[in-house]
Structures are given as structure tokens and as C-alpha cells.
Amino acid sequence: MTEKIVEYIEKFVKLTDEEKQLIGSCFKEVKIKKRQFIVQPNFTAKYRHYVYKGAFRAYVTADDGQEHTINFAIDDWWITDYNSYIFQQPATMFVVALEDSIILQIDFETEQEIKRQNHKFETFFRIIAERGLAFQQRRIISNLTQTAEERYENYVSKYPQIVQRVPQYALASFLGMTTEFLSRIRNKRISKKS
Amino acid sequence: MTEKIVEYIEKFVKLTDEEKQLIGSCFKEVKIKKRQFIVQPNFTAKYRHYVYKGAFRAYVTADDGQEHTINFAIDDWWITDYNSYIFQQPATMFVVALEDSIILQIDFETEQEIKRQNHKFETFFRIIAERGLAFQQRRIISNLTQTAEERYENYVSKYPQIVQRVPQYALASFLGMTTEFLSRIRNKRISKKS
DNA sequence: CGATTTTTTGAATCATATCAACGTACGTGG
DNA sequence: CCACGTACGTTGATATGATTCAAAAAATCG
Numbered sequence: 001m002t003e004k005i006v007e008y009i010e011k012f013v014k015l016t017d018e019e020k021q022l023i024g025s026c027f028k029e030v031k032i033k034k035r036q037f038i039v040q041p042n043f044t045a046k047y048r049h050y051v052y053k054g055a056f057r058a059y060v061t062a063d064d065g066q067e068h069t070i071n072f073a074i075d076d077w078w079i080t081d082y083n084s085y086i087f088q089q090p091a092t093m094f095v096v097a098l099e100d101s102i103i104l105q106i107d108f109e110t111e112q113e114i115k116r117q118n119h120k121f122e123t124f125f126r127i128i129a130e131r132g133l134a135f136q137q138r139r140i141i142s143n144l145t146q147t148a149e150e151r152y153e154n155y156v157s158k159y160p161q162i163v164q165r166v167p168q169y170a171l172a173s174f175l176g177m178t179t180e181f182l183s184r185i186r187n188k189r190i191s192k193k194s
Numbered sequence: 195m196t197e198k199i200v201e202y203i204e205k206f207v208k209l210t211d212e213e214k215q216l217i218g219s220c221f222k223e224v225k226i227k228k229r230q231f232i233v234q235p236n237f238t239a240k241y242r243h244y245v246y247k248g249a250f251r252a253y254v255t256a257d258d259g260q261e262h263t264i265n266f267a268i269d270d271w272w273i274t275d276y277n278s279y280i281f282q283q284p285a286t287m288f289v290v291a292l293e294d295s296i297i298l299q300i301d302f303e304t305e306q307e308i309k310r311q312n313h314k315f316e317t318f319f320r321i322i323a324e325r326g327l328a329f330q331q332r333r334i335i336s337n338l339t340q341t342a343e344e345r346y347e348n349y350v351s352k353y354p355q356i357v358q359r360v361p362q363y364a365l366a367s368f369l370g371m372t373t374e375f376l377s378r379i380r381n382k383r384i385s386k387k388s
Numbered sequence: 389c390g391a392t393t394t395t396t397t398g399a400a401t402c403a404t405a406t407c408a409a410c411g412t413a414c415g416t417g418g
Numbered sequence: 419c420c421a422c423g424t425a426c427g428t429t430g431a432t433a434t435g436a437t438t439c440a441a442a443a444a445a446t447c448g
Contacts, residue, residue: 060335068338070331083328092335115320119313126309126320129327134277136330137264141254141286143337144262144370148404168427176338178405183428342436362395375436377396389448396443406433413426418419 001029005050005104008076012127013120023121026114027104032097038105039095045084047105051077054101055165058093059173069174072162078128098166148177149185195223199244199298202270206321207314217315220308221298226291232299233289239278241299245271248295249359252287253367263368266356272322292360342371343379 002024009015009023027050032038038056039045049056051073058071058079070093073079084091088108115122142151152175156163163171172182196218203209203217226232226248233239233252243250245267252265252273264287267273278285282302309316336345346369350357357365366376 060339062339066339068335070335070338082324083331086324086328115317119316122313122316122320123309126316126323129320129323130276130280132327133323133330134280136327136334137277140330140334140337141262141264143334144264144367145254145256145260167425169425173338179427180406180429181404184404187428361393372437373395374397374438378436381396392445392447394443394445397441399440400438402435402437404433404435407431409429411426411428414424416421416423418421 001052001102002027002104004052004076008050009124013124015120019118019120022118023114026106026110028106030103030105032101032103034097034100036097037094038097038103039081039084039091039093041092041094042090044088045081045091047107048078048080048085048111049073049095050104050106051075051079052102052104054103055098056095056101057098057166057170058095059170060093067173068176069170072166072170072174074162074165078132082132098170143176148175148181149188151175151177152182152185195246195296196221196298198246198270202244203318207318209314213312213314216312217308220300220304222300224297224299226295226297228291228294230291231288232291232297233275233278233285233287235286235288236284238282239275239285240301242272242274242279242302242305243267243289244298244300245269245273246296246298248297249292250289250295251292251360251364252289253364254287261367262370263364266360266364266368268356268359272326276326292364337370342369342375343382345369345371346376346379 005027006015006020006024010020015023029052032054038047038049039058041060053075056073056079057069058073058081059067059069061067071079079095081091081093081095083089084093085108111125115125142154146154155171155175166174168182168186169179172179175182177185199221200209200214200218204214209217221244223246232241232243232250235254247269250267250273251263252267252275253261253263255261265273273289275285275287275289277283278287279302305319309319336348340348349365349369360368362376362380363373366373369376371379
């Protein structure tokens with residue numbers, strides 16, 4: 001089961017058989033049922049989660065009770081409350097399974113240890129942090145420059161696999177609009193096409 | 195001049211005198227005049243810039259010509275188009291000096307080399323990427339959950355030094371609103387206070 | 389100083405939210 | 419495997435936060 005994550009890591013840094021063995025052993029496989037939480041507010045996020053198979057949604061709830069989706073993660077993506085995990089502070093986000101899923105998780109202490117021990121793992125985590133940074137920068141730009149409809153069209157064309165797998169209210173709150181408005185956008189689009 | 199950046203790096207990783215010497219020599223000091231660009235669209239961002247003294251603004255221009263501020267950087271902050279720098283692809287952003295400034299810049303190849311050579315530098319850049327990630331996550335949450343007025347109040351209380359130093363139209367576009375609307379918010383606030 | 393850039397103000401308009409009600413689909417227990 | 423309840427998506431009417439445009443006022447700069 002850890003073969004997949006080793007393969008993933010090898011896309012970024014070449015590993016010896018011994019290193020593959022080591023890094024594989026750092027991750028624990030966990031089955032998560034739909035609607036189960038893997039991160040909750042006020043608890044420190046102890047793990048960084050790699051999605052082996054399944055789908056997750058990270059969100060916050062505003063003062064008025066509304067949920068705002070911060071991120072999605074499906075097969076081969078990572079998810080956690082980074083602010084909580086990196087600084088080992090209480091989380092502000094929920095991370096919940098949208099389907100029955102399998103994750104591979106590494107805990108904070110173990111991650112620190114293997115980064116300290118082996119330059120290659122330090123490099124690997126540096127690379128995924130940088131990629132996350134670039135990814136989020138693109139999202140910030142999209143949010144600032146595009147209308148609700150453009151953000152939706154853009155997201156559908158870039159991440160069709162996610163659009164298909166997540167509930168519409170979650171997608172709407174990710175894109176910064178209400179469920180109702182997203183519904184109207186979709187209907188408009190369908191009637192345009194036909 | 196490079197003492198300051200070495201001191202900054204030492205906050206995250208302890209260095210020997212030799213390493214201090216080495217990392218200091220990787221940065222080049224450059225004076226930048228107000229309104230001068232250090233990153234421009236279509237050119238690959240060759241450098242990561244540390245602001246020794248001064249103020250910068252990173253922004254994109256949308257199809258309709260409107261400018262949207264992506265980031266600010268003042269003394270002791272870093273700035274570049276990360277998407278361009280990390281992947282060495284053509285930039286989409288401008289980065290411009292808001293005042294006469296002094297920066298310390300490291301070029302992509304040099305950075306790669308010192309990260310490869312010394313575990314500590316790899317660690318350092320991993321840490322700043324992670325912090326950037328956490329920082330941007332907070333911004334995304336703020337944009338999704340708060341009204342224009344709340345975003346402004348929040349930003350003023352967290353980054354008063356920046357609010358004081360950047361033009362209002364730049365701040366407005368950073369916070370995702372028009373200059374006019376920000377002006378109205380500020381006036382409302384002043385009259386409330388008195 | 390005059391010229392340019394930035395901020396302010398007012399009025400009209402627009403994109404999106406809200407609220408309420410209804411239709412649909414799904415998953416869960418019997 | 420059906421039926422029921424809850425979760426999800428749609429639609430219409432109305433409300434509102436924020437934008438747009440235009441023009442004046444204020445601040446900054448050479």
C-alpha cells in the first residue's frame with residue numbers, strides 16, 4: 001500500500017531501496033469512512049495526510065455558521081490544516097471524508113526526524129511546500145480577478161475530476177459563492193450549450 | 195549589508211561562521227528606484243528577492259486592464275513571482291518598487307546549488323516555503339469568510355506598518371475591493387471613532 | 389508653484405446573497 | 419429491496435454589498 005506513496009515521492013527525489021523502505025515505514029495506512037473527520041478545530045493537527053484513495057474536504061465555519069471550503073484532496077493529493085500542522089498549534093479547520101477513503105498519514109515528529117536525518121526527505125518536503133505555495137498563489141489570483149462564473153468555468157476545465165466527485169455546495173463554497181448561485185450558473189451553461 | 199539576511203536566516207537554522215560567509219556571498223545587493231520593476235510578465239523570474247529596506251508590490255493586470263495586488267513586501271520580507279521562480283517559467287506578475295529600496299537577491303541556479311550542497315539551506319528554504327503556505331492559507335480564509343470592511347479592519351490590525359506605507363489603491367486591490375469602496379470604509383470608520 | 393497622481397464624493401447599476409419553498413436523490417433500517 | 423427521512427439541488431422574488439463612472443478635492447513631486 002505504501003508503494004504508491006514511495007512512487008509519488010520518487011517523482012521528486014531519487015531514493016535507494018533502503019530509503020524507500022524507510023520512508024514507506026513512516027506512513028500509517030488508515031481507512032476513513034465517509035463523513036469521518038481527520039482534523040478538527042481546537043485540536044492540533046498531528047498528521048500530514050496523503051490520500052491513497054478517496055476524497056476529502058477542508059473547511060472552516062464562519063461566525064454566522066456558514067461553511068467555507070478551503071481545499072479538496074482526492075487520490076494522490078495531500079491534505080491537513082497546514083497552519084496547525086506546521087506550527088503545531090490548534091487547528092481552525094475541519095477535514096472530513098467525502099467518501100469512504102484510505103489515507104497514509106505521517107505524524108509531525110516522524111516527519112521532523114526523517115527530514116533531519118536525510119537531506120533527500122528535506123528536499124522532498126521543501127518541493128511540495130513550494131508547489132503548494134504556487135498553487136495557492138494561482139487561487140488567490142483567480143479569486144481576485146475573476147467573476148463567479150469565470151472561476152467556475154476555470155475550475156471545471158482544470159479540475160474536472162474534482163467537480164465530478166464533490167457535492168455542489170462544497171464546490172460553491174470553495175469557489176466563493178452560494179450554492180444557489182452556482183446552481184444558476186450551471187443551468188445557464190447547460191441551456192447555452194443546447 | 196548581508197549581515198542582516200544572515201541574521202534572518204539564523205532565526206531558522208544555526209550556521210557556522212563558514213556557512214554564514216557562504217550564504218552571505220550568494221546574495222547580491224541591488225538598489226532599486228521607486229517605480230522600477232524587478233519582475234515583469236513574460237520574463238522568467240530569475241531571482242528571489244529579500245527586501246533589505248524599502249517596499250514592493252506584486253500585482254497582475256486582468257483582461258480589462260485592472261490591477262490586482264497579490265502581495266506586498268517591506269523590510270525583512272521576501273518577494274518574487276513564485277510560480278515563475280519555482281518552475282522557472284515566464285512570469286504573469288509585475289513586482290514594482292513603491293519606494294527607493296535596497297534588495298538582496300539570490301538567483302535560481304545559486305539557490306539550487308547551495309540547497310544541494312548543504313542540508314541546512316535546504317531546511318531554511320523549506321521553512322520559508324511552509325510559512326508562506328500557512329500565510330496564504332490565512333489570506334484565502336479571510337477572503338472567503340469576511341466582508342470588505344472586515345478584511346480591511348483585520349489587515350490594519352495585523353499589518354499596520356504596511357497600511358501606512360502603501361498607496362490606498364494598492365491596498366484596496368490587495369484586499370479585493372475598489373479604491374472608492376476602501377475610501378468609503380475609511381471615512382465611515384473615522385466618523386464612527388470621533 | 390504647476391502637473392500629475394491619488395483620494396474622495398455622489399448617483400446609478402450590477403453581481404451576488406438571502407430567504408423561502410419546492411423537487412429530487414440518496415442511503416439506511418426494517 | 420422497498421419506503422421513508424434527511425441531505426442536496428433548484429427556482430423565484432427580493433435585498434444588499436460592492437462596483438462603475440464621472441468629476442471634484444487633496445496630496446505629492448519635480
